[in-house]
Amino acid sequence: MTRVSPELAARMKKAEGFDANACFHCGTCTALCPLGYKILPRKLFHDAMLGLEDRVRANIPQIFSCLLCRMCEANCPSGVHITDNIRSLRSLINRQVFGLK
Numbered sequence: 158m159t160r161v162s163p164e165l166a167a168r169m170k171k172a173e174g175f176d177a178n179a180c181f182h183c184g185t186c187t188a189l190c191p192l193g194y195k196i197l198p199r200k201l202f203h204d205a206m207l208g209l210e211d212r213v214r215a216n217i218p219q220i221f222s223c224l225l226c227r228m229c230e231a232n233c234p235s236g237v238h239i240t241d242n243i244r245s246l247r248s249l250i251n252r253q254v255f256g257l258k
């Protein structure tokens with residue numbers, strides 16, 4: 158069962174550098190990702206904004222192995238700052254999950 162975390166949703170709203178509101182789920186990013194990630198970035202950002210913590214946690218390996226190559230970002234028709242969002246998520250996970258400063 159998916160657990161909704163209002164706290165995570167609130168943190169994502171305030172997270173520095175995170176903004177995926179312009180995403181309209183066109184799928185261009187997932188089609189172009191050289192790692193073939195099916196979840197990053199569009200579904201992941203959606204899950205994070207909704208506070209679906211279990212889903213975000215389940216994707217920690219992908220979040221940290223993204224190459225930050227910007228192939229997705231360069232071709233996003235909505236200008237979503239995808240790599241900034243991934244960096245922001247990494248920072249949040251480092252603090253919340255791994256207890257790093």
Ligand code: SF4
Nearest residue numbers: 180182183184186233
């Ligand atoms: S390419 Fe941009 S608008 Fe399209 S799904 Fe990815 S992040 Fe969203």
Ligand code: SF4
Nearest residue numbers: 190223224226227229
């Ligand atoms: S920045 Fe990450 S998610 Fe985007 S295309 Fe590159 S590896 Fe894939």
